[in-house]
Ligand SMILES: C[C@](O)(CO)[C@H](O)COP(=O)(O)OP(=O)(O)OC[C@H]1O[C@@H](n2ccc(N)nc2=O)[C@H](O)[C@@H]1O
């Protein structure tokens with residue numbers, strides 16, 4: 567392991583859910599056009615970056631060192647690659663190219679967002695890396711340029727920078743902020759296994775190709791009422807409108823999700839939906855105390871690995887420590903861990 571030079575920069579970055587996910591037909595480039603409403607929840611991964619100067623030899627010059635930090639489960643250790651297929655590596659290499667420098671850094675990932683859970687954990691880590699490195703390297707890229715690098719790394723990366731609630735189109739990378747002054751309360755049901763995003767999109771294509779007039783694959787409705795419900799802050803209105811075209815595909819690959827979705831509503835949630843490509847299911851609750859009650863009952867129902875209570879919207883990626891432009895924390899410094907300015911909300 568190479569020795570670190572200088573203090574680390576740490577960024578905290580949220581998971582996302584899709585309140586509405588309309589999937590179009592397969593495009594020539596292998597992607598599907600989406601119309602989606604993202605919401606960032608207070609379930610965070612943390613990314614720390616540190617320089618590993620002096621420059622490494624040519625054999626190391628192609629990428630950063632990547633490590634997992636904290637208590638890492640066996641499953642996460644097996645599932646999260648530490649090589650060029652990790653999205654943080656891709657993000658570091660993409661940003662280094664733009665900045666015309668070597669990605670001579672060590673990137674630590676502290677995971678709380680479920681791996682392969684449909685909550686864009688890898689994309690969140692990539693977004694965290696982009697913000698952390700642009701801070702470490704004191705790049706003055708501007709929001710648009712960083713968003714462009716994000717979109718190049720993955721469809722969900724731009725939203726993890728942005729946070730809040732946003733309407734996503736294209737592959738999901740074209741974002742427009744959605745007015746949402748109200749907090750929604752969620753119960754998140756985590757599965758003990760993941761689902762592969764391309765496999766779920768492929769399953770939807772297969773189901774649609776096999777559909778008949780008698781047994782069509784239903785599509786979600788228009789997005790406008792969802793935006794109105796978000797703006798109104800009325801959980802009961804939003805609950806009627808939650809929808810995800812990938813849900814049928816996720817349930818087809820993992821039929822146990824049907825039980826999970828039923829159990830959440832039986833436990834008192836207003837509605838439940840598969841998050842993104844699944845298998846995580848999210849349940850909208852009337853308020854915070856209700857979410858705690860639903861979570862306790864769902865945890866006892868034996869239909870998922872674990873449950874979390876969460877709320878949204880929350881801001882996107884934020885520097886929490888080590889910003890050279892801000893005074894250090896600790897004795898003499900500011901008392902509380904101020905999450906710092908959110909450049910992207
Ligand atoms: C399902 C969602 O989470 C909804 O927000 C996202 O669309 C997934 O975004 P992501 O994980 O960042 O996906 P990417 O890494 O860009 O793409 C992974 C794979 O998912 C499929 N994919 C992804 C996004 C999209 N709009 N259409 C697709 O068909 C493609 O097979 C692609 O090769």
Ligand SMILES: Nc1ncnc2c1ncn2[C@@H]1O[C@H](COP(=O)(O)OP(=O)(O)OP(=O)(O)O)[C@@H](O)[C@H]1O
Pocket residue numbers: 645646647651652653654675680681682683684685686687688689691692722760761763842843844
């Ligand atoms: N930093 C990372 N964290 C987790 N998985 C990663 C990371 N980088 C690459 N991967 C790989 O990507 C796969 C999907 O990971 P991720 O946790 O982002 O899925 P997801 O939440 O379902 O994604 P999305 O919601 O964007 O479709 C993992 O199985 C793993 O092999």
